[in-house]
Each structure stands twice: as C-alpha cells, then as structure tokens.
Amino acid sequence: MMQIIGTWIAAGLTLAIFSFLYKDNPFYKFAEHLYVGVSAAYAILYVLYFDVKPLLVDKFISEQGGERWILLVPAAFGLMMLARWIPKVSWLSRWSIALTVGIAAGLGITGQIQGILLPQIRGTLVPLTTVNNVLMVVGVISTLIYFYFSAAHKGALRYGARLGMVFIMMAFGASFGYTVMARISLLIGRLHFLVYEWLRLVK
Amino acid sequence: MRVFLTALLLGALGLPLLALEPPSGLQAADTPNDEGNSLTISWDKSPQDQGDADRFKGYQILRSESQEGPFAEVGFAIGGKTEFRDNVEPLKPYYYRVVAISPEDSAGTAAVGPALATAQWFDSSRANVLILTVLICFLIIWYIERAKRGEELFIRKIQGLDAVDEAVGRSTELGKPIMFSFGLGEIKDIVTVAALAILRQVAVRCAQHGTELLVPNWDPLVMAAAQETVQQAYSEPGRPDLYKEGNVSFLTSDQFGYAAGVDGMMLRQKPGAVFFMGYFYAEALLMSETGHSIGAIQIAGTTAITQLPFFIASCDYTLIGEEMLAASCYLKKDPQMLGSLKGEDFVKAFLIVGFALAALWGTTGHLLFKAGHPWMQGVFQAVKNWFVTG
Numbered sequence: 001m002m003q004i005i006g007t008w009i010a011a012g013l014t015l016a017i018f019s020f021l022y023k024d025n026p027f028y029k030f031a032e033h034l035y036v037g038v039s040a041a042y043a044i045l046y047v048l049y050f051d052v053k054p055l056l057v058d059k060f061i062s063e064q065g066g067e068r069w070i071l072l073v074p075a076a077f078g079l080m081m082l083a084r085w086i087p088k089v090s091w092l093s094r095w096s097i098a099l100t101v102g103i104a105a106g107l108g109i110t111g112q113i114q115g116i117l118l119p120q121i122r123g124t125l126v127p128l129t130t131v132n133n134v135l136m137v138v139g140v141i142s143t144l145i146y147f148y149f150s151a152a153h154k155g156a157l158r159y160g161a162r163l164g165m166v167f168i169m170m171a172f173g174a175s176f177g178y179t180v181m182a183r184i185s186l187l188i189g190r191l192h193f194l195v196y197e198w199l200r201l202v203k
Numbered sequence: 204m205r206v207f208l209t210a211l212l213l214g215a216l217g218l219p220l221l222a223l224e225p226p227s228g229l230q231a232a233d234t235p236n237d238e239g240n241s242l243t244i245s246w247d248k249s250p251q252d253q254g255d256a257d258r259f260k261g262y263q264i265l266r267s268e269s270q271e272g273p274f275a276e277v278g279f280a281i282g283g284k285t286e287f288r289d290n291v292e293p294l295k296p297y298y299y300r301v302v303a304i305s306p307e308d309s310a311g312t313a314a315v316g317p318a319l320a321t322a323q324w325f326d327s328s329r330a331n332v333l334i335l336t337v338l339i340c341f342l343i344i345w346y347i348e349r350a351k352r353g354e355e356l357f358i359r360k361i362q363g364l365d366a367v368d369e370a371v372g373r374s375t376e377l378g379k380p381i382m383f384s385f386g387l388g389e390i391k392d393i394v395t396v397a398a399l400a401i402l403r404q405v406a407v408r409c410a411q412h413g414t415e416l417l418v419p420n421w422d423p424l425v426m427a428a429a430q431e432t433v434q435q436a437y438s439e440p441g442r443p444d445l446y447k448e449g450n451v452s453f454l455t456s457d458q459f460g461y462a463a464g465v466d467g468m469m470l471r472q473k474p475g476a477v478f479f480m481g482y483f484y485a486e487a488l489l490m491s492e493t494g495h496s497i498g499a500i501q502i503a504g505t506t507a508i509t510q511l512p513f514f515i516a517s518c519d520y521t522l523i524g525e526e527m528l529a530a531s532c533y534l535k536k537d538p539q540m541l542g543s544l545k546g547e548d549f550v551k552a553f554l555i556v557g558f559a560l561a562a563l564w565g566t567t568g569h570l571l572f573k574a575g576h577p578w579m580q581g582v583f584q585a586v587k588n589w590f591v592t593g
Contacts, residue, residue, distance in 0.1 A: 017463070023501065024470040036464040037459030047387060070482030084427060097428055104391025113339070122556050122590040125585070137562045144545045144555050148530045150548040152359045176512035183485075 010200035014190055139167040215254030224250050228260060231299045231318035236329075238292040245286045249310070250283045263302040263309075264289065264364040269315050270298050293320050328592055336515075342549050346580075347542025350407030356541050361530045363502060363520035367401070367478075370500045371408040380415035381405065382474040384465055384490065386505065387458060388482035390424040393528070394506045398480035399432050400531035400540070401504065405478060406436030410445055418451040419468060421461045425481075426453045462486035466493040479503040479518070480527065484511040493519040505531065535547040561586070 012164040016031035077099055083092035118197050124140045145157060146164030153161045195201050226246035232239040244264060252259045261281040266289065267276035280287045291297055296317030303310045350356050352566045374381050381400055389393035402418070409416040416433060420426035437446040454464040466489060469477065477494040479487065479501065487503075487510040493516050494501045503514035504522030514521045523531050525547075532540040561583070568579030 020466070024467070032467045033461045035457075035460045036455045039460030040453075040455040043456035068318065073374075081427065084430075093427055095429065097424060100391055101396065101426060105393065108391075108393065109340075110332055110336055113335050114329065117335065118331060118590050121554070122587055125565065125583070125587045126560045126592070127567050127569040128562050131565060133562075137558060141555050144551050144558075147525050148548055148551050148555075149358050149361075149525075150552075171508075171516060172512040175509055176516070177226070179512070180508055183488075186589060201314050 007198055010193060014194065073195070143167050205301050206423055210238070223303055223305050223310045225312045226252075227312075227370050228509050229299065229301055229312045231297065231315050233319060233321050234288060237320075239320050240290060242289050242291050242297060242299075242318050242320050243286060244289060244301065246301050246312070248283070248285055251303070251305060254283055256282060258305060260304040260306065262287075263304055263311075265300040265302060266291075267298045267300075267310070267314070268296065268355060272314075272315065274298075274300050275316070289425075292322050293322060295319065316476040323405055331592075333587055334460075339550055340548060343543050343546030345542075346364035346537050346545035346549075348523075350371050350538035350541045350545075352378050355546050356535050356539070358529060358544060361522065361526055363522055363526075364530055364533060365504050366500070366520045367405060367534075368408060370476035370502060371405065371414060373500055375395040375414045377475045379475030380417050380464075380472055381409055381476045381478070382417045382419070382469065382494075382499075383478040383480065384419060385425050385429070386479065386483035386507075387421050387489065388425065389422050390428055392482050394423055394482050396486040396529040397528045398504070399428055400505070400537075401478070402429060402482050402536050403432050403436045404534045406433045406591065407439050410437040410442040411440045413442070413445060415447075416450060417468065417472065419454045419461070419465050419472065420452065421454065421456060421458075423453055423456075426451060458486055459489075460485060462489045469493045469497055469499070473497050474499050476500045476502070478513065480507070480522075481505065483507050483514075485510075488513040488517065494518075 013031050013034070016027040017035075019025055020028045023173055025164035043186065056075055060068055063071070079095045080096045082091040083089045120140075124137060127135050128137060142160050142164035144164070146168065148157070148161075151157055207375075226249045228245075228247040230245050231242055232245075234243045246262070249259070249262075259282045262284065263276055264278040264280065264287050267274040277289050278287050282304055289297075289299075296319055298314045298316035299318070300311050300314050302312070346356065371381060383405060385395055385398055388398065389394075400484040406416055408414075418426075418429050418433065420429060430448060433451050434443070434446050434448075437443050437520045451536045454461050465486075469490075470493065474494075474497075477491075477499045479491060480493075480503070483505050484507065487505070487507070491501060491503065491514060501518040502520045502522075502528035503518040505511060505514065506524045506527065508524070511521065511523055515523075529544055564579065568581075568583045571577075572580040
C-alpha cells in the first residue's frame with residue numbers, strides 16, 4: 001500500500017515539474033518549494049550525521065591524547081562561521097573562509113601541476129608523423145594562443161587565436177552532442193517510471 | 204640405466220626432474236620516496252618459476268621481528284613476481300624469508316635483515332612537479348612585484364566584458380532586478396573566487412544605478428563570501444543603504460533543488476539580466492534556458508568544459524574557461540591577480556614555443572631513427588619521460 005502511495009506521489013510530483021514546460025503554475029510552485037525545502041533539510045541532516053557527528057563528536061569522545069584536542073581547532077573555525085549572526089563579531093567568519101580558500105589554493109597548485117599540466121605536456125610531446133599528431137599539436141598551440149592575454153589578437157596571433165577558437169568549438173560541439181544524449185537518457189528514465197511503474201501501460 | 208629411464212619417464216609425464224629450489228638474492232630494503240611505512244622485499248626467481256601456474260604457485264613472504272623467528276606469513280606473490288611491498292611500522296627492525304611454493308613442495312631462503320622503514324623528506328620521483336611549481340611561483344611572484352611597483356602590465360580586453368555594463372543598464376531601464384548565480388562551485392574553487400571579483404563589479408554597478416541584485420546560493424560558505432562582497436561593493440559608491448542581506452540567500456545544497464529554486468525565482472521576479480559565473484554541472488542548461496525564456500540578457504563564465512557548450516548555445520555572452528579568470532583581473536586590476544595572470548601567460552608562451560620545437564625535434568628524430576641514428580629520438584624520449592617520472 002505504502003509503495004502504491006509513494007509511486008502516486010512521485011508520479012504527481014514528476015508531472016508537476018513537467019508542467020513547467022507549459023508555464024509557471026501552482027503545481028510547479030508547490031513541487032519546487034517542496035523540493036527545495038526537503039533537499040535543504042536533508043542537506044543539514046546529512047552534514048550533521050555524516051560529518052559533524054562521526055568526524056567531530058564521536059571522534060572527540062573516542063580519541064585519546066593530543067589528537068583529541070586538535071579536533072577543537074576545526075570545531076572553532078566552524079563556530080566562527082556562525083559568528084555571522086552577531087554583527088559585532090561577524091568578521092570572525094572571514095577567518096574560516098580565508099583558511100578554506102588558502103588550503104584549497106595551496107593544495108591545488110601541486111595537484112593541478114601533477115594531475116593536469118604534466119600529463120598534458122607529455123601527451124603533446126609527439127613527433128608529427130601522423131595526421132592525429134599534427135592535429136593535436138596544432139590544436140594545442142593555437143588554443144594556447146587564444147588564451148594568451150598579454151598581447152592583443154592582431155597580426156599572426158589573430159590567425160592563431162581564430163584557429164584555436166575553431167578547435168575549441170569543435171570540441172564543444174562533440175561535448176554538446178554527447179551530453180544531449182545523456183540528458184535524453186534521463187528523460188527516458190522518467191518516462192519509463194511513468195509508463196511502467198505508475199500507469200503500468202506496458203508490462 | 205634405471206636412473207636414465209626414470210628421468211625419461213618423469214620428463215614424459217611433465218613432472219619436474221629436480222627438487223624445488225628457493226629464490227636467490229633475497230633483499231629487504233626501505234621503500235624509497237615514501238612516508239616510512241613500507242619495506243620492499245626483492246628476490247631472483249626460483250629456477251622452477253617458468254611461468255606455468257600448474258607447476259609453480261608463487262612465493263610466500265614471511266616476516267619476523269627477530270632473526271630466529273617465529274616467522275609469520277605477511278603476503279603471497281604469484282609466480283613470475285620478484286618484488287613485494289610490505290606495510291610495516293616505521294623504524295622497527297624486521298627480518299624476512301621467502302618460500303617458493305609448488306603443488307608438491309616448498310623451499311625457503313635463509314632470513315635476511317634487519318630492515319628498517321624510514322621516511323624520506325623528498326620524493327625524487329616528483330622532482331618535475333617541484334621544478335615546475337617553483338618556476339611558476341617565481342614567475343607569478345615576480346610579476347606581482349612588478350605590478351605592485353606600479354608597472355603597467357598589459358592585458359588584452361576580454362570580449363563580453365562590455366556586456367556587463369550593458370546588462371546592468373538594460374535591467375535598470377526596465378526596472379527589473381539582476382540575478383547572479385555561482386552554480387555549484389565551492390569557495391575553495393579558484394573559479395568561484397574569480398566569480399566573486401565579477402560579482403563585486405556587478406554589485407558596484409547595481410549600487411550606482413539603484414538596481415536590485417539577487418544572488419541565490421548553493422553553498423553556505425560561498426553565500427557568506429558573496430554577502431561580504433556585495434555589502435562592500437554597495438559601500439564603494441556610497442550606497443550601503445541599498446544592500447539587502449536577504450537578497451544574497453541560501454537556497455539548498457541539492458543540485459536540482461537549486462536549479463528548480465533559481466528557475467522559480469527567474470519566472471516570478473523576471474530579472475532583466477542573469478549572470479552565471481562559477482562552476483556548473485547539469486543544472487547549467489536548465490537555468491540558462493529559463494533565463495532565455497524570460498528574455499533576460501545572459502552572461503555566463505565557467506571553467507566547466509562540459510557545460511560551456513550549453514552556455515554558448517543559450518547565453519548572449521560566454522567567458523570560456525580562463526577568460527573568466529582574466530576578466531576578473533581586467534576588472535579589478537589587483538596587483539596579485541594581474542601578476543598571477545601574467546605569470547601564467549609566460550608559462551603559456553614558453554609552452555607554445557616548447558611544443559613547436561619539440562614537435563620539430565621529435566619528427567626529425569623519428570626520421571633519423573629510421574636512417575639508423577637514434578640519438579635524437581633518445582633525447583626526445585628522455586625529455587618526454589621526465590614529465591612522467593621526474
């Protein structure tokens with residue numbers, strides 16, 4: 001019984017969201033507000049039960065020695081974010097933001113160099129012995145010229161940048177088609193739910 | 204005669220003629236370039252290890268904390284393997300034996316050791332990362348210092364930036380608000396930091412014209428940073444009274460919940476201009492299509508390669524990848540941002556020249572290799588390998 005009720009609710013909400021294709025209406029408004037509210041509440045509970053509780057509270061109780069007290073440092077930074085509610089000390093929240101951005105930037109430098117820059121350099125170091133290699137080297141060089149900001153795109157640079165844009169657009173075209181295919185599969189998934197599980201038109 | 208006939212019979216049956224021999228040359232040594240929590244055990248294959256799994260199973264790795272034992276099994280390496288990495292406690296002596304295992308027999312080596320696992324300060328296999336990091340950081344700091352001294356550093360104008368003022372002006376004329384979305388970027392993403400610089404510019408223009416600015420957020424930390432940015436931006440032209448904290452709000456941390464919320468806001472508040480700046484996933488097209496349907500002028504900028512095609516198709520202007528970061532530098536003219544961009548540009552120029560020269564060198568090397576002169580090819584391969592192994 002509960003499964004049938006669940007299917008009807010899911011089908012009703014799916015149709016309410018689809019009704020947006022016609023125009024904004026009370027059904028869509030209801031589904032949208034429900035979705036936003038439920039997902040926000042779910043996110044808060046998720047953070048509490050999968051981050052704060054196991055990584056801070058439980059660890060603080062179970063850990064012994066110095067490691068236990070180190071946990072108070074991230075806890076303090078977390079509490080500083082809540083200082084935004086008190087205007088006099090709201091500036092404290094900037095410390096937490098600064099710490100997060102700083103750590104991410106620091107870790108990101110070596111991560112980007114090792115994970116992205118080095119493999120791409122290695123992949124582009126090829127002899128011009130096949131059409132594929134020629135296309136790849138020309139494509140990489142011309143794209144780099146397009147993203148070179150220290151000189152205006154004039155003279156030879158203009159042609160290089162234009163060629164780079166052609167390569168970029170070809171890559172985007174391929175990506176566009178590929179992603180559209182993926183989106184259609186999502187649509188098929190919802191239609192499959194409506195036809196097979198809700199209406200049971202096909203068995 | 205009897206021995207000969209027995210050997211012939213065993214050979215015909217495919218059975219080993221000799222007793223199983225243990226591996227030779229057993230060594231236990233600290234694993235290089237690690238945190239000091241493993242030892243590498245290596246050996247030379249047993250003569251009976253000929254790649255036939257039916258006749259030779261593999262090597263049993265035994266470990267003890269004293270030379271006399273007792274030894275306990277810590278791992279098993281299949282036939283053909285000559286190395287095993289054992290996870291151990293740092294700076295503790297360990298002794299090892301390796302036992303060759305066949306279906307009928309086993310033969311072990313004498314114990315070797317003691318071996319101690321120690322941490323290395325420097326991972327030599329990542330020297331290439333260190334060299335490139337130091338080089339790039341040096342260039343960026345050098346350019347930042349030049350910018351700080353007031354030196355004029357040229358950056359070409361980014362197409363689409365004029366549209367920022369055009370979009371704000373148009374919204375003001377129509378008496379409509381402006382919407383700014385960071386997508387699903389987190390505060391630790393550099394693209395979000397760049398988007399904050401663009402938000403500041405948009406907020407200054409909104410304050411000057413008295414236009415309402417709406418910033419729905421997916422991430423609470425980004426929301427906090429956006430509130431700070433907008434509040435400061437409204438103070439610049441002397442209109443802090445126009446700043447409404449509720450306009451820079453948190454929606455939800457769910458991807459499609461956020462998209463549904465932004466779509467709803469667009470339909471009801473009908474912004475005259477929408478900015479999509481930050482990191483986006485599948486929600487990009489849902490939101491930009493809605494913006495297009497209400498007739499808003501839309502400007503997008505992201506480093507998300509998979510979403511850029513959708514923004515190009517549905518928005519009036521799109522800042523592609525690093526253009527967005529350059530745009531924030533162009534707008535803010537902050538020495539640190541300018542220096543970073545110029546440093547990156549130097550690396551790009553170096554790579555452009557480097558790739559062209561490497562392609563010529565590699566092609567010539569390939570042709571000479573075919574003619575029997577391998578040295579150029581060898582140098583090319585060595586350079587290529589350096590980018591992998593350091």
